[in-house]
Amino acid sequence: MSARGSSRRRVLLGLLAAGVASAIWLRLDPRALFAPGSGEVLARFFRAALSPALLSSTGASLWPDVLDGIRATVAFAAGGMTLAIALGLPLGYLASSAWWDEDPSPGRRRRGRVITSAARWLIAGMRSVHELLWAMILLAALGRSTATAIVAIAIPYGGTLAKVWSELIDESPRGGARALRAIGARPGQSWLLGLAPRTLSDFASYAFYRFECALRSSAILGFLGFPTLGYHLSLAFDNLRYPEVWTFLYALLGLILAVELWSAALRRREGWA
Amino acid sequence: MTGAPTFDLRDVSVRFGELTALADVNLEVRAGEAVALVGPSGAGKTTILRLANGTLRPTSGTVHVEGRDLATLGGGDLRSVRARIGLVPQEFGLVPELRVLQNVVSGRVGRRSFAGSIRDTFFPTADTVRDVHRVLERVGIPEKLYERTDRLSGGQQQRVAIARALYQQPAAILADEPVSNVDPARARATTELLVSLARERGIALIVSLHHLEIARGSFDRLVGLRGGRVAFDRPASELTEEDFSRLYDLTPDEILEDGPA
Numbered sequence: 001m002s003a004r005g006s007s008r009r010r011v012l013l014g015l016l017a018a019g020v021a022s023a024i025w026l027r028l029d030p031r032a033l034f035a036p037g038s039g040e041v042l043a044r045f046f047r048a049a050l051s052p053a054l055l056s057s058t059g060a061s062l063w064p065d066v067l068d069g070i071r072a073t074v075a076f077a078a079g080g081m082t083l084a085i086a087l088g089l090p091l092g093y094l095a096s097s098a099w100w101d102e103d104p105s106p107g108r109r110r111r112g113r114v115i116t117s118a119a120r121w122l123i124a125g126m127r128s129v130h131e132l133l134w135a136m137i138l139l140a141a142l143g144r145s146t147a148t149a150i151v152a153i154a155i156p157y158g159g160t161l162a163k164v165w166s167e168l169i170d171e172s173p174r175g176g177a178r179a180l181r182a183i184g185a186r187p188g189q190s191w192l193l194g195l196a197p198r199t200l201s202d203f204a205s206y207a208f209y210r211f212e213c214a215l216r217s218s219a220i221l222g223f224l225g226f227p228t229l230g231y232h233l234s235l236a237f238d239n240l241r242y243p244e245v246w247t248f249l250y251a252l253l254g255l256i257l258a259v260e261l262w263s264a265a266l267r268r269r270e271g272w273a
Numbered sequence: 274m275t276g277a278p279t280f281d282l283r284d285v286s287v288r289f290g291e292l293t294a295l296a297d298v299n300l301e302v303r304a305g306e307a308v309a310l311v312g313p314s315g316a317g318k319t320t321i322l323r324l325a326n327g328t329l330r331p332t333s334g335t336v337h338v339e340g341r342d343l344a345t346l347g348g349g350d351l352r353s354v355r356a357r358i359g360l361v362p363q364e365f366g367l368v369p370e371l372r373v374l375q376n377v378v379s380g381r382v383g384r385r386s387f388a389g390s391i392r393d394t395f396f397p398t399a400d401t402v403r404d405v406h407r408v409l410e411r412v413g414i415p416e417k418l419y420e421r422t423d424r425l426s427g428g429q430q431q432r433v434a435i436a437r438a439l440y441q442q443p444a445a446i447l448a449d450e451p452v453s454n455v456d457p458a459r460a461r462a463t464t465e466l467l468v469s470l471a472r473e474r475g476i477a478l479i480v481s482l483h484h485l486e487i488a489r490g491s492f493d494r495l496v497g498l499r500g501g502r503v504a505f506d507r508p509a510s511e512l513t514e515e516d517f518s519r520l521y522d523l524t525p526d527e528i529l530e531d532g533p534a
Contacts, residue, residue: 179366179434182328183441184356184383189390193379197370 048242052250057241066251069222069229073255076221076228077214079146080153084214085207087154088161094119095166098174099191102181119162126159131217135224149226153217157210164206168199205272208263215259219252229255277340278303279445279477280325285334287320287501294320295501297334304444307468307478309488312498312520318481319363321498322447325479326358327351339444356383359438361448361467365430369423373414373433376422377405380441408436412466428455431463439470445477446470452487460484464491485517 022028056062093099100112129137135152142148177194181187185194222230229252236244266272280302287295295317302308310318323329324336327343336343338354346354359380360366367376371394378393378401385393393401402418409415412432417425422433431451438446448467452460464480468491471478482488488495489509497504497520504519505512 175362175364175366176368179360179362180379180382182326182355182360182362182366183358183380183438184352184354185379185390186352186387189382189385189387193375193382193390193394194368197368201370 045242045245049246051243052246053241053243054247056244057239062244062247065232066247068227069232069248070251070255072226073215073218073222073228073230073252076146076149076153076218076226077211079150080157080218081207081211081214083150083154084157084161084210087158088165091119091123091158091162092165092169095123095162096169098169098172098177098195099187102174102178103187120166123159123162123166126155127163129156131156132220132224135221135226139224144225149218149221149228152221153214157214157217161203161207161210165199165203168202169195172198201270201272204270205267208266208272212256212259212263215256277337279306279339280479281335281337281340282321282324282331283335283337285324285331285336287317287324287329288332293501295324295331298501298503300496300503300506302445302477302479304477305472305475306494307471307492308480308494308496309464309492310479310481310496310498311483311485311488312504314483315500316498317501318498319449320501322449322479322481325445325447326355326360352383356381356441357444359441359443359446361431361434361438361446361451363449363451363453365434365454367422367430367433367437369421371422373409373417373420373422373425373436374402374405376433377408377436377440380437380439383441405436405440408440409433411439411470412436428459428463431455431459432466435463435466435470443476445479448478448480450481450483452482452484460487461490464488468492485520 054062056065094115097112097116100109100116103109103112131152134155135149138148138152142151172195174195176198177190180190180194218226218228219230219233222228222232223234225231229248233245233248233252236242236248278301280300282298282300285295285298285300286293298317298321300321310321312318320329324331325338327336327338327346330344338358341350341354343351343354368379374397375394378397379390381393382390397405406415406418409418409432412435414425414429414432414436417429417433422430425433431454435448446467451463451467455463464482464487467478467480480488480492485495489512493508494506495509495512496506497516499520505516507516
């Protein structure tokens, strides 16, 4: 047997052993899935999928709640993304090396390297904490305001946008920017006119994808009490009103699908990847 | 400023570590002159072009452009010298995602403020568009004004690069191997376009060319380079068979090793 085959088998065996060890450590018991009554609850939950509620328990129409939930979900996502782009563009610029690595002065190259590595550390910090966790930290500090939810989304998303954009910049061919510098452009001009345009369509495409992710994050933030679809979902869950749960799940699904279709149409029109 | 040559390289040597790219080169090019640098790859043609616009500094010797010693110039002064020298790079140096108009407009970037160059690129005035259109007419592709540059053929993109150099209203144009990225049929048309543009505007032109034959047909003055040294510098009409062989006959050593690109 080849060396590669035997090392692959070692990895597989190792993973299997780790799985068994964790199961034992967690006292995993498959019988818990079939606890008395759990089947009935599951059936009740999925039966409710066929008859989502149109009225609340008090008999009022659910439509205002659904529309409010959708509106808040979109608003928090859009606000979060706007702020994320405002954070991500300058940070991504600083985190790329293209703005200094061809500078003739060694001193400026050194300074550039320091700034870029500081920006990359900052980005890593922003990204390493999930938006839900940011929201909980900010809730403690700022209370439950609109700004809290938007900033909670904007921090990790801004970090991700910055990271992706800085990579797009550094991977772009430099021929255009170099030609501009050779005919007298300042470094900023050659960057803005020669390099940045090469990244913009990929960046726009990625930012739009992140907007779809932000919608899901925004919905989930409702579990912390922000008035998005997740808030209505968690209320209905807590009160075991499964038909209502399905109403809000369908609303979320419809919203995501609508944005998905919009983005597909945009991609076709703009020729995005 | 009339007395000073446009480009004046005196006893210039360039070394990259162990490698000597140029050794004791003297070259003077005056306004209205069209000069072809010819020689095999690695002879130092591109190095001379880079010295001429100060994107490379000589290890020893001096480079003067319109009487100004490039070694003495700081950032802003060097930029203003560069703004007077058009460039047609081998790979064209265009931004493919931008429109032809935007690429041509960037020719004047060296003379524009930061805000001004943004305005030119994204919100050009009617006058700007008319000037760019006129330049595109001169290079034969006026209908491509609003086309995205990456939709153009290689030959058309090269014309955009030439149009950008013209729009710059330079005192000189440098072109690096302008025939290597277009099909052979266009090669002569491209060099002839460059030479006629230089003549009608009375500007200095330096073109690096791998092909001696094309150089011979279009330029009045040929500078042959071999191994970083000037092998000959004379009018095309006085070129001899001996000049040819001095340039291209390889020694047994050279056949075995690949010269630097």
